Amino acid sequence: MPEKMPGASALIRALEAEKVEHIFGIPGGAIIDVYDKLYDSDIRHVLVRHEQVAAHAADGYARASGKVGICFATSGPGATNLTTGIANAFYDSIPVIAVTGQVPTSLIGNDSFQEADTVGIFMPITKYNFQVRTGAEIPEIVKKSFAIATSNRKGPVHIDLPKDTQKEEIDFVYPKSLKLPGIKPIPKGHPRQIKKAARELVNAERPVIISGGGVIAAEATTELVKLAEGLMIPVGVTLMGKGSFPESHPLCLGMFGMHGRKVANDILADADVVLSIGMRFSDRVTGKISTFCPEARLIHIDIDAAEIGKNVAPIIPIVGDARQILSRLNAEVGKLKTKKNTTYAEKVKEFIRECQSCLEMDYDEKPIKPQLVMRELNRVIDPDTIVVTEVGQCQMWGAHFLNIDRPRKWISSGGLGTMGFGFPASIGAKTACPDSTVIDVAGDGSFQMVLQDLATCIIEDLPIVVCVMDNRTLGMVYQWQDLFYDKRSSATLLDHAGVGKGSAIPEVPDFVKVAEAYGGRGIKIDSPGDVGPAIDEAVANEVVTVIDFKIDKSENILPMVPAGGNIKNMLLSERCRFEPYTARS
Amino acid sequence: MTEKQHIIACLVENKPGVMLRISGLFARRGFNIESIAVGTTENDDISRMTIIVRGDDKVLEQVEKQLLKQFDVFKVTDLDKETSVVRELCLVKVNAKTEQKKMLLMNYAEIFRAKVVDVNTSTLTLEITGDVQKVDAFVDLLRPHGIREIARTGTVAMARGQKPGEIQGPG
Numbered sequence: 001m002p003e004k005m006p007g008a009s010a011l012i013r014a015l016e017a018e019k020v021e022h023i024f025g026i027p028g029g030a031i032i033d034v035y036d037k038l039y040d041s042d043i044r045h046v047l048v049r050h051e052q053v054a055a056h057a058a059d060g061y062a063r064a065s066g067k068v069g070i071c072f073a074t075s076g077p078g079a080t081n082l083t084t085g086i087a088n089a090f091y092d093s094i095p096v097i098a099v100t101g102q103v104p105t106s107l108i109g110n111d112s113f114q115e116a117d118t119v120g121i122f123m124p125i126t127k128y129n130f131q132v133r134t135g136a137e138i139p140e141i142v143k144k145s146f147a148i149a150t151s152n153r154k155g156p157v158h159i160d161l162p163k164d165t166q167k168e169e170i171d172f173v174y175p176k177s178l179k180l181p182g183i184k185p186i187p188k189g190h191p192r193q194i195k196k197a198a199r200e201l202v203n204a205e206r207p208v209i210i211s212g213g214g215v216i217a218a219e220a221t222t223e224l225v226k227l228a229e230g231l232m233i234p235v236g237v238t239l240m241g242k243g244s245f246p247e248s249h250p251l252c253l254g255m256f257g258m259h260g261r262k263v264a265n266d267i268l269a270d271a272d273v274v275l276s277i278g279m280r281f282s283d284r285v286t287g288k289i290s291t292f293c294p295e296a297r298l299i300h301i302d303i304d305a306a307e308i309g310k311n312v313a314p315i316i317p318i319v320g321d322a323r324q325i326l327s328r329l330n331a332e333v334g335k336l337k338t339k340k341n342t343t344y345a346e347k348v349k350e351f352i353r354e355c356q357s358c359l360e361m362d363y364d365e366k367p368i369k370p371q372l373v374m375r376e377l378n379r380v381i382d383p384d385t386i387v388v389t390e391v392g393q394c395q396m397w398g399a400h401f402l403n404i405d406r407p408r409k410w411i412s413s414g415g416l417g418t419m420g421f422g423f424p425a426s427i428g429a430k431t432a433c434p435d436s437t438v439i440d441v442a443g444d445g446s447f448q449m450v451l452q453d454l455a456t457c458i459i460e461d462l463p464i465v466v467c468v469m470d471n472r473t474l475g476m477v478y479q480w481q482d483l484f485y486d487k488r489s490s491a492t493l494l495d496h497a498g499v500g501k502g503s504a505i506p507e508v509p510d511f512v513k514v515a516e517a518y519g520g521r522g523i524k525i526d527s528p529g530d531v532g533p534a535i536d537e538a539v540a541n542e543v544v545t546v547i548d549f550k551i552d553k554s555e556n557i558l559p560m561v562p563a564g565g566n567i568k569n570m571l572l573s574e575r576c577r578f579e580p581y582t583a584r585s
Numbered sequence: 586m587t588e589k590q591h592i593i594a595c596l597v598e599n600k601p602g603v604m605l606r607i608s609g610l611f612a613r614r615g616f617n618i619e620s621i622a623v624g625t626t627e628n629d630d631i632s633r634m635t636i637i638v639r640g641d642d643k644v645l646e647q648v649e650k651q652l653l654k655q656f657d658v659f660k661v662t663d664l665d666k667e668t669s670v671v672r673e674l675c676l677v678k679v680n681a682k683t684e685q686k687k688m689l690l691m692n693y694a695e696i697f698r699a700k701v702v703d704v705n706t707s708t709l710t711l712e713i714t715g716d717v718q719k720v721d722a723f724v725d726l727l728r729p730h731g732i733r734e735i736a737r738t739g740t741v742a743m744a745r746g747q748k749p750g751e752i753q754g755p756g
Contacts (some may be wrong), residue, residue: 120605127658305650306647
């Protein structure tokens with residue numbers, strides 16, 4: 001029997017039917033009816049201090065849990081404030097559902113108070129979006145939204161909910177299943193292509209595997225490890241793929257790309273067969289595309305046919321689900337007579353160990369070196385620790401140095417590169433995994449975009465560790481100016497007025513006082529001996545803790561492939577000058 | 586790779602907003618649309634979009650794949666010009682103040698199998714159907730006589746013969 005209820009109740013009931021446990025959001029006039037019904041629900045609402053935080057938190061929640069993240073906002077400014085977070089989820093293929101209030105249908109198009117063309121604004125940054133026209137559509141639209149967000153290549157969906165549809169009395173029935181011809185079946189991966197790929201890998205002299213975020217989305221780590229170990233193939237990861245293959249594994253090259261490890265880029269550039277899985281050959285991975293892996297025969301597995309051949313043309317394209325295809329690839333490899341490529345693998349393993357030495361140096365200097373903070377973080381990271389990052393130098397220090405061994409334990413903004421992502425995403429991750437230590441590797445620039453949500457951490461009891469890599473600069477831009485713009489640090493010095501020509505104004509802000517003002521803990525660290533103990537203390541704290549690491553602003557994140565360069569030609573740091581790696585016999 | 590004109594037939598859900606979504610996709614990805622025409626099909630729930638796009642094979646492959654990814658898109662076909670019926674409809678209003686001029690234009694119309702759909706003391710409105718080249722040739726012929734107004738539908742196309750399963754809706 002259908003039950004009579006207003007549209008707002010139908011929305012909440014539908015979310016409950018989808019087993020939603022958490023929602024991040026801020027109410028407003030156009031979504032007040034929904035919040036009224038949420039008052040009676042068991043779903044936990046996390047009240048944030050800015051809608052951007054709601055969207056990033058839903059994104060971080062989805063990445064940490066593998067479930068769909070949900071965020072709510074009101075019409076107009078509430079909705080537009082969500083957009084950065086939703087675009088971020090879109091470019092990283094993260095399943096998020098954003099629900100926004102809208103002015104009543106009768107007022108749409110009249111430039112009414114807090115009206116915005118939300119449908120138009122969200123269209124290019126979502127996988128799909130809906131505007132509810134009558135309350136009766138709500139259950140079906142929610143069901144469709146979950147199906148779209150989680151099918152094939154995942155992504156965000158937006159539902160715009162005019163106020164009158166929230167009030168409208170409807171007959172609630174939650175559909176059990178829907179016929180959705182718009183969701184195309186996932187291709188199964190052509191058997192002949194999989195056979196061919198197995199032969200290529202078995203016969204390769206210098207094979208390399210690139211593992212991307214798609215391996216995490218498909219939960220294909222076990223199959224990937226089996227393949228790599230079976231054939232002794234070195235595996236490197238993309239920024240989005242960190243955690244898809246254990247980085248402390250002796251065959252793991254670490255991250256590829258602009259700020260990847262030298263051993264990863266050199267071995268990749270030299271490869272004769274490359275198997276790439278669930279990644280899209282972004283310019284940050286390939287450098288100059290015409291010089292990328294000149295000798296490699298490329299096998300590309302991806303769930304999205306449109307990614308195959310978009311940037312790089314493979315000789316063997318395989319469209320489908322990574323886990324299913326890798327498991328069939330393993331079976332095919334098993335049928336072939338395989339000679340383990342031990343000489344090559346042993347050589348590469350030795351290079352990996354040498355290149356890793358850079359992580360373990362003592363860095364006992366003042367001002368503090370960011371590498372020291374990373375080394376100490378590696379020490380405390382346990383299998384359940386979730387590392388989240390902001391964007392810029394801090395992110396690349398983390399990506400380059402931190403060893404992440406499990407999927408969903410590394411959360412970073414890849415495609416969009418959103419400063420102000422990490423702290424909100426930590427809120428989402430901690431909400432999803434309250435028993436895990438959640439560490440936000442932050443920069444002082446990024447953190448200041450969102451630090452008002454320290455309040456949320458206190459009120460909602462989310463003891464996150466925020467490691468501010470504080471160099472009083474917008475570090476990555478500062479570094480580019482240092483390297484490519486004659487050291488003209490225009491507007492990148494956060495302690496200077498204007499474009500940065502005057503004198504420095506110190507301690508704005510004092511991060512310790514900021515943390516304390518919200519009721520959290522703050523620790524200021526300026527000598528290397530205190531770095532480790534501060535991290536230990538913060539991890540043990542039962543309240544959000546901000547560690548202000550006063551780091552050396554002259555320390556660039558190196559190595560680096562300059563934008564548009566060849567991945568073989570990395571700029572190296574003074575400290576870690578490795579000779580080019582080649583495993584050619 | 587050489588640039589070529591392609592005719593893409595795309596079956597989409599018949600509902601508001603789909604046109605915006607598809608044309609937005611083309612704009613965002615930098616695809617070069619020459620024309621786009623939309624109308625309903627034998628199935629009320631489905632519209633057919635005929636898109637004329639210029640690009641090399643790589644661009645065309647991306648166009649097809651990006652279209653097919655869309656939730657509102659059910660089927661995408663790259664139609665071969667040689668084996669398809671390709672048509673456009675065009676209305677042209679031409680100056681025709683004298684009887685003599687009107688006779689001349691009507692003769693032209695007959696040669697091109699165009700129809701006179703409206704006439705008054707000073708103008709003649711002609712309707713022509715054909716492929717783009719034919720319509721262009723007709724318009725060029727009329728141009729010296731003073732064209733007041735032109736309305737073109739954009740190209741629609743369909744594969745010749747009966748190919749079961751070639752263009753189908755859902756279910």
